[in-house]
Amino acid sequence: MSTPDRKARDAEKVARRRQSLIEAAITVIARKGLPGMTLADVAREAGCGYGLVSFHFETKERLLLASLDALVEEYRAAWHARSDAHNDPAAKLEALIDLDLGSDVADERHIAVWTAFWAETPRNADYRTRFSELNNAYLARLEPLISALAAAEPVSTDHRLIAGGLSALFDGLWIGSQTGGQDGADWSRARATCRAYLLAFFPKSFGPETDWRP
Amino acid sequence: MSTPDRKARDAEKVARRRQSLIEAAITVIARKGLPGMTLADVAREAGCGYGLVSFHFETKERLLLASLDALVEEYRAAWHARSDAHNDPAAKLEALIDLDLGSDVADERHIAVWTAFWAETPRNADYRTRFSELNNAYLARLEPLISALAAAEPVSTDHRLIAGGLSALFDGLWIGSQTGGQDGADWSRARATCRAYLLAFFPKSFGPETDWRP
DNA sequence: CACCATTGACTGATCAATCAGTCTACGCAA
DNA sequence: TTGCGTAGACTGATTGATCAGTCAATGGTG
The missing domain is CATH 1.10.10.60 (Homeodomain-like)
Structure with a gap:
């Protein structure tokens, strides 16, 4: 054999x-x-x-699609790993914040590639499908975490809206890291922004930020 | 003469x-x-x-830069007009939300152009300067509104962080409108997300959303 | 020998930029 | 009023460069 x-x-x-x-x-x-x-x-x-x-x-197009798939897979793997490393929903969320804003799957190089694909989205249904699926998978993991927090600390806003807002916040902070100042992004400020978001909905589960001062 | x-x-x-x-x-x-x-x-x-x-x-590059300047100016004018149409800070914020998420300066066509320029930002210092200035001007208008709300309803989070978060939320929801579903963006949901954000910080100033149900 | 990963010269297409020339509107002079 | 002269808005063929995709030849390995 x-x-x-x-x-x-x-x-x-x-x-x-x-x-x-x-x-x-x-x-x-x-x-x-x-x-x-x-x-x-x-x-x-x-x-x-x-x-x-x-x-x-x-073709070039196939190479690009394979690159996007690799990017998505790398991101998804990192995110599962970080999320699974904790039991507490709040700790899982903190881990996701750290992953998205400052880790090595979200450095300047990677974000430039994500935005490059975003820009082609209106013209490429394949890219759109990838992003749509990734976002759905992301929200499917995020929403239960929000609901778990809401179980301990009821909130009047719809859980899916809170999860979707956090996801959008991540994307917006990525954009800001590119268009922002002349020097690199201020990741600790970006993380503080996300913690402030969660803190506003769940004051008991999230303490005040520790690594950023105005 | x-x-x-x-x-x-x-x-x-x-x-x-x-x-x-x-x-x-x-x-x-x-x-x-x-x-x-x-x-x-x-x-x-x-x-x-x-x-x-x-x-x-x-050159092509000069035409692109002129187009970006026109885009920025159109956006800035619309935003000043909407903001100046109200006295109440909360009403001003609602007007900005309506402008950013669903108006004719933030339709599919315009957003595609914004993201196209975003994608080139890492390679073009001129674009970066434009975006940086626009964002600074935006925050300079947003922060006083947040501070005004906080005067009536104190909040522990830094005002600049709240303003920056709202701005990032707008950007992220724009991205989501492109990468999201197959059909057009759900603007009423996007607006509800922003109101939920402000509602979480300022429960008294912002009532629950009226135009969106989960 | 057989197989297949690998090479890089070549082709045809596309695009930004150039340029020599045309057309039009206006001022002016008789 | 009529005809002339000029400035500059406007045209599109041409040029040179760049790129994706093709293909015939090469080399190394089992």
């Missing part, structure tokens, strides 16, 4: 190569934007020839 | 022509994105020859 081994090893090698090309693509997208990314750029970044990119992804 | 008349009329005509080219550019950007916009597209949309676009704006 050597054939299956061979096949498996080859498949793994191809998968690794594809992964390296996707990582190179993401790096280039962060630097030059979606339409600015060139297949030659990706090849140079990955240290391989031009034709190899075509060989593994046929 | 006929020469000054001539000059003035000519200048006005040129200004009108430039304005029509900028409007055509914004329409094309909404449809094809920033790098996807072609000078030939703009000429076709404006119903003039190719060379005229070059004649009035020299």
Whole structure:
């Protein structure tokens, strides 16, 4: 039974190569934007020839879609890991805030890529589907946390509205981190903004911010 | 004194022509994105020859910058008008919510153009300057409103944090309107999200939402 | 030898920018 | 009033550069 081994090893090698090309693509997208990314750029970044990119992804569009899928998966995995590391709903929310605002899946490079895909959303149904699914999955995890807090500390506002607002707040703070000042984003201020949001709805579950002073 | 008349009329005509080219550019950007916009597209949309676009704006980049400036000015004018139409801080805030989420300066077309410029922000210092200034001006108008509410109804959270959060919420809800469902954005839900935000900080000044039910 | 990942020159298409020339409206002089 | 001259708004063919996608040739490995 050597054939299956061979096949498996080859498949793994191809998968690794594809992964390296996707990582190179993401790096280039962060630097030059979606339409600015060139297949030659990706090849140079990955240290391989031009034709190899075509060989593994046929078209630029397919490479972009694969890159978006990788980005989504990386984000989703990080978020599940952080969320599962806690039992308390408030602690889970704090962990999500830390993930979204200051972690290595939400650094300047990654956010530039997210916004690049956002900008193409009106013209690309595939991107729209990805974002829609990701957001639904995100809200499906967020809403129970809000409801759990509301069980201990009743609130008159609809839980789904609170969850949706937090999710929108994350997106808006990402935008702000790009358009804001000349120097990098103020992540501790961004985190404080989110905590203030939750604190306003659930004063007992969220203490005042500790890592930011006006 | 006929020469000054001539000059003035000519200048006005040129200004009108430039304005029509900028409007055509914004329409094309909404449809094809920033790098996807072609000078030939703009000429076709404006119903003039190719060379005229070059004649009035020299380069594509200058046309884009002029379009962004026009967009910013249109938004700023609408926002001042709505804000000045009320005396009560809470009413001013409601007016800003209505402006940002559902008015004709925040329709699908305009938002697509804003996000297109956002996506180029990491590579264009001019865009960054524009956004930074606009945001500062916005916050300078928002913070006093929050402070006025806090005067009647004290809140422990820093006023600037609350204002910044509302601004980020607007941006995030714009993103959501693009990436969200297949059909258009749910603006009444978006407005309810913002009212819930303010309601959480200032329960007495903001009644429960009236135009949205879960 | 057979297979397939890999290479990079080549093709055709697209676009921004240039430029030589046309057209139009106006002022002016007879 | 009529005809002439000019400024500058306006045109679109051309140019040179860039890019995605193709393909025939190469090399390395089992």
